[in-house]
Amino acid sequence: MSDSVLPLVISAPEPRTLDLIFTSEALARFRAKYRIVESSPEGVAALPADVLAEARYIVGQPPIAPETLDKMRTLCCVFNVESNLINNMPYETLFSRGIHVVTTGLVFAEPVAELGLAMALNLARDIVDADLAFREGKELWGGDGNRKARLLSGADVGIIGFGDLGRALNRLLLGFRTRTRVFDPWLPPSILIENGVEPATLDRVLSTSDFVFVVASVTSENQGFLGADAFARMRTGAAFILLSRAGVVDFPALMEAVRSGHIVAASDVFPEEPLAQDHPVRTLPGFLRSAHRAGALDIAFKRMGDMVLEDMDLIDRGLPPMRSKRAERETVSRMRSKPVDKN
Template identity: 35%
Template sequence: MPGSPDRPRVVVAVPPQLRAQFFTGAVWQELARAAELTVLDEHSDRAALAAALPGAQALILSWRAPKVDAELLAAADRLELVAHTGSAVAPYVTEEVFRRGIRVTQAGDEMARPVAEVALAFTLSLLHRIQRFDHALRGGAEWAAASEAPPRHEIHGSDIGVIGASRTGRAYIAMVQAMGARVSVTDPFLSETDARALGVESVPLDTLLSRSRIVAVHAPVTEETHRMIGAGQLALMPDGAGLVNTARSWLVDEDALLAELQSGRLDAAIDVFDAEPLPSDHPFRALSNVLLTPHQAAGSVECRQRLGASAVGEVLRLLAGQPPAHAVTVDALTRLH
């Protein structure tokens, strides 16, 4: 599929449903005016992608696309850019992409605010035990019984612990601080200067867990953060505290969390799970102290459109001879999901 000699070609490996969410009419038209487009409806089809890459200058991809490795690069004779519409690029590119000088970009910055908003909504629900009341009423409990819950608290004056001063973590910090929370952060890369600028106290993980009314997980997914919240860490949390996870299940020992939740000692609000889709018979589903959402924290209309616009913007910058706005280096491969 060689491109026109005077017109660059771009491969869009994004399935129809996501294309409708990612690309507004105006954004799609802007891309189509700038380049000849090869659109792959079956975006996870490795053979189809290999057939589309010869002559292509840029590749826009989305979740569950094939990983661009040496075999696919053998067909990508003119490729200069891989623009991911999501955040972590490790599942989609290999070191060989960087070795060949191909630019790699991601759109994760656009997810920070909506995920932080969901984490805030989770926080408020846990503080006010809304999930417990909802479960009780939907389950047919009598009014008096449904009204029973552990002590409830306002966010103003509450101690909130944040694990990871990531993009999303910082957006969440700003939101809960605006509502009067006291915020502690655990992040090995957060300097004291940055902590002061954020208006937070930087503390060890054990300290954060033992004194926080709500703990919100926003750490990156790396080998070092795998199951960083296990049985020992959960045991440090005060009775009645809540855990918010809109990051990845990778960070939390799900079995240990389930045991604490089944005891009723803690509450939790969870958007991410070891098994997705979450099995219909999973014990989480039966617990009144748990709020569940199906990995949709970044699923707002506005966020999806910004993801698409960000990827298209990177292609347009490439074609205009400009540097990328959201490039990542080979170090990004250490972020596993």
């Protein structure tokens, strides 16, 4: 088949690259099956009229003005491989025209959940600080090093948010026989019960948990909703593990709750990234830090490419995408997570 009759794909995946999200074999299949026009996100609107008119797919999340979308008469799907939905395209028009908008964020669920579990175990057993003390010749042997230690096994666990990441985390926790309660106002109780967790109010999750995992996306309704009052309701000595976005937390209030000794905390995300060198959280005792690296594994990125290829094949055959997660008309405009600028 000549390039002129291959389905056309506009590739604008920043900050991702095609080499990042496809294996060499998958990229070769992609290039063999589709005519690919590469662009910066900002350059999509300036592409030739025939390119816009023939584009069947977009890989990326470029800004799309209504007048640009009007020119894209054969568009079938936007594959958001950055994975945070932002308000930079006319979603209502896309939905009304039957154009799918999908994200590949599912690939990050397992890697982030695993790091979250590791963070919880560290906060329970003080692994990092014990190692640092050992290097300095200040280690505490035997029970002397376990005065504040506890078990994750059989513990009371709270999860705030129960999307792909929350469910992946819950699967990992099953082996620890935790008593898990979940707060997610966007899900009916039956779905939580089917996943073996107890539906609960936010207050109950906070006040009854030894470990609280925050995996909720930032929305127009929950920005900064976990503040001083929330931390005050937590059990003394409880662990707070932040894995989704810092925007759901009043970060100074979180730091103060840790500084006071009321709770301990871990976070893979921060209000500004990269974090300023003089930010006080860098030296805060009782706070475990990770530089937004929980999901950034090569295997996760490569799964993105597989998802894109499989869903393109389905759409080519007149079927809906099944591997990627579809944006929903009722919730897409509420999403507020900041897009990443580093892979």
